[in-house]
Amino acid sequence: MIDLLLLMLERVGLLIIVAFLLSRMHSFRQILHNEYGWKEKLLLVLLFGGFGVISNYTGIVIQENNLILSQVWQGDLGAESAIANTRIMGVAIGGLFGGPLVGFGAGLIAGLHRWTIGGFTDVACAISTILSGIVTGLIGKRLNKQTNKGIWLVVIIGILMECVQMGIILMVAKPFTAALQLVQIISLPMIIVNGFGMLVFMLIFQTILQEEERMRALQTNKALYIADQTLPFFRKGLNADSCKNVAEIILALTNANAVAITDHHQVLAHVGLAGDHHLTQKKLSTKLTQKAIDQGRILKAYSSEQIECYNPNCPLQAAIVIPLQVHKKTIGTLKLYFTKISQMDKIEQELSEGLGKLISTQLELAEAEIQSKLLKDAEIKALQAQVHPHFLFNAINTISALCRTDAEKARYLLIKLAAFFRRNLQGARQMLIPLEKELEHVEAYLSLEEARYPDKYQIEYQIEPAIKKVFIPPFTIQPIVENAIRHAFPKLDPGQKGCVTIRAFTENKEMVFITEDNGKGISQELLSKLGNQEIDSAQGTGNAIYNIKQRMKEIYGEEAVFSIESQRGLGTKVIIRIPMDTKKWRDQYADSIYSR
Known part of the structure; x- marks a missing residue:
């Protein structure tokens, strides 16, 4: 029995070597991940059926209770002979991985081949092999082969299938006494070796699965990291500056030798090799890029000829071009170039494809953010451009009356009225203006009000001269002064x-x-609402304070402070605090469409 056990371990080693070699094949790895159709299932049937055939040929002949070692590769058996082998192992693994169809097919091939070899257990072995394929195939549909629990469950299933085979031999093989003696000799070695073989097979396959999962996790982590690093730039849209920064980040974090980003018509950024002729701000330099834009799908090139660069000395020999899409419309491409085809392996391709999807999503979000800000700006500017009709009519009536009594003052007020309207229009077009311009707006408004109510108001200015040139949002002070005068x-x-x-x-x-x-x-009661919600007012929109606070929040975020202090009969104080780093905010809006 010990001799048989050692010999069978030697035979199962051959199948383990074959399994290991298969594990290095990309197509076999895809099959293990259930990435197969009918063609792949047929391949699995032939593969695991082939394992069974090899087991039949390399089995150890048992004749009259003795081991026959004269043959390494077994042919036809005599009527009193049988084979101890690992046929069930290959068929069971095929069923567990491929399901009922693969299990049945592999069992049919291995079982019929075993029947053709002969021996007094040929029918029993054929039946048990086919049955094992069907049973393990049905089990395989429910088995989670990617867990440690699944490994040991597979081993147990392999052992049970071998036990079932021993039972069928006892029931079918004739004479019974010979079958019983055979089972006594081969049962324990075959159960042990098949269980061990199933364990090794599963460990090999699980290593493949875990390796793929680790690689995918690393790719996902890298893609997300790149997306996080590039997001601030893509928020500025698809332009030369943002794309250059993005391309530099991708080049540093991938195996690419050059990275380029384009829009429909031109190269927005190209960093890395071949920068001497893949020029930015120029028309697309490769026909492959134009094809990817036109077709809206990922294209790969495995030679310089496929890249179709106009420069015959271009060092780039392989490329992957990923279309960048916003709302299912291609707006540009991300291109990764390589000097060697081997660099553009599956991992790099999957990473590139993942980056293309993430960048497309970033561009969609950036566009949505821009549209949201445009909508908010439009709402704010609509409020900014409003002029209360009664203020205009009152100013005109006051000037009209002065034309008869004080023409010079009427002329002065007309100038102030024009200045007031000019500031209104300018403020509606800009996000930031110098403080002195805002104060001119205030002064124009007060001049008109003081003409209507002489000696009714006293206005005091306490302005630090150094900050008159500092940029602030328009309509920041004037509406507050107007509120004070009116209410x-x-x-x-x-x-x-x-x-x-x-x-x-x-x-x-x-x-x-x-x-x-x-x-x-x-x-x-009113103080708690001011600035926090829109307020209906019989004398106007009632939204001046709310409007100012919203603009402060849009531009400065949490860095701005807006507060109101007031007591009945004692007056009101409105306080606005904004960051002193005005260049930062000025540059931000000067570079964006919001400053138009």
Whole structure:
């Protein structure tokens, strides 16, 4: 029995070597991941059926309870002979991996081949082999072969199938006494060796699966890291500067020798080799790129001829071109170039394809973000451009009356009215203006109001000269002053003046704007709503404060502070704090479409 066990271990080693060699083949790895159709299933049937045939040929002949070692490759058997082999192992693994169809097919091939060899157990072995294929195929549909629990379950199934074969030999093989003696000799070695072989096979296959999973996890992690690094640039859209930064990041984190990004018509960025003729801001230099744009699908080139670069000395020998799509429309391409075809392996191709999808998603999100900001800007600018009709009519009536009594003052007020409207229009077109322009807007408004109500208001300016050139959002101070004039002083006693103080200064790397009045104040109920929601007002839109706060949030985020302090009968103070780093915000909006 020990001799038989050692000999069978030697035979099963041959199948293990074959399995290991297969594990290095890409097509076989795909099959293990269930990436197959009818053609692949037929291949599995032939493959695992072939394992059974090899087992039949390399089996150890048992004749009259003795081992026959004269033949290494077995042919026809005598009527009193049988074979101890690992046929069930190959068929069972085929069924477990390929399902009922593969299990039945592999069992049929191995079983019929065993029947043709002969011997007094030929029918019993053929039946048990086919049955094992069907049973393991049915089990394989439910078995999770990727877990450790699955490995040992497969081993147990292999052992049970071998036990079933021993039972069928006892039931079918004749004479019974010879069958019983045979089972006593071969059962334990065959059960042990088949169980061991199943274990080794499963360990090899599980290593393949785990290796693929690790590689995919690494690819996913790298792709997500690249996407995270490139996101800030793609938020600026598909332009030369952002694409150059993105291409440099991708080149550093992949095995590519050159990376390029294009739009429909030209190369926006090319970094790495061949930069001498793959020039940026020029028309597309390869026909392969144009094909990828036209067809909207990934194209690969495995030679310089397939790249179709016009330069015959181009060092780039392989490429993968991925279309970048927004809303299913191709807007450009991502291209990875290689100097050797071997560099463009499956891992690099899958990483490139993943990057193309992530970048397309980033561009879609960037466009959605731009559209959202445009919509918000349009809403804000619509509010900014509003002029209360009654203010216009009152100004015209005041100027009209002055034309008869004080023509010079009427002329002065016409100039201020024109300045007021000019600032309104300019502010509606821009996201940032110098503080001094905002103060001119305030002064034009107050000049018109003071003409209507002489000696009713007192305006005080406390402005640090150094910050007059600093850029701030338009309509930041003027609407607050207008609110104070219109709402803080509804009724004044004779001889009493309303006082509005406008202050602007720097403090702790912030610009602070304070507009303060000595008017009637605001109720606590209304104070809790101001700036946090739109408020209906019989005298206007009631949204000036809300509008200003929303713009502060859009431009400066959490770095801006907007607050209102007020008590009934004691007046109101509106405080705005924004970051002093105005160049940062100015540059940001100067480079974007929002400053148009």
